[in-house]
Amino acid sequence: MQTDILISVKKLTKVYGKGNLALKVLDVKNLEIRRGELVALTGPSGCGKTTLLNLLGALDRPTAGDIFFEGQRLALKREAALCGFRRKKIGFIFQAYHLIPTLSALKNVLAPAFPLGKDYRQRALELLRLVSLAGKEGRRPGELSGGEQQRVAIARALLLDPDLILADEPTGNLDSATGAGIMALLKNLNQRGKTVLVATHDQRVAEECDRKIRMMDGRISQ
């Protein structure tokens, strides 16, 4: 059944360490993200933003609680199914880009399709055009500026047409003009129907979003 709730979170916790050293870094009672929303996740360093994004994107498993994606409980999926889920449904944009330095921009964008063995070349070229990198397809990350590398990472996140884009400080390493360009791109993707959740310290980025979720000490504070 199609619902307009894309993600729903119930009593989600993440604890790092064991025994005396156990530290609960995330404790989210309730959170819903609707399809098509553009949401900012804000809060001080260490409040749990990356931890939450990693759980929502199934890069990590919670200590307790549930995440429902399109009504399906992620915890019930086995590792292979989770891998498929991540690839089809989630586009992750990391603060530090995480591009493969020895590959061209084009091959970096194609990386998520590699094990599928299908031909996504045309789509990758179109995405590089969308992020204004036409003509730079053959450059390696070291031959691109920070903003250009982040745009390659965005194109890569879009290759398999995910429903949800999780962006972790996508403008964190960029000057404000370049950061504004990246945010304009995320807004454009949102207008094309993508749901976008962006963790950010940048108040200007947060102001551009439909809704702000503020975190404090692992909890949602507003």
Ligand SMILES: Nc1ncnc2c1ncn2[C@@H]1O[C@H](COP(=O)(O)OP(=O)(O)OP(=O)(O)O)[C@@H](O)[C@H]1O
């Ligand atoms: N692998 C880990 N083992 C132990 N503690 C961790 C681990 N990863 C994160 N933490 C702790 O969990 C808390 C939340 O970290 P997280 O990276 O989610 O914060 P954040 O809000 O993304 O911060 P920032 O704005 O600096 O990126 C921090 O106190 C951090 O030290």
Ligand SMILES: [Mg+2]
């Ligand atoms: Mg973080």
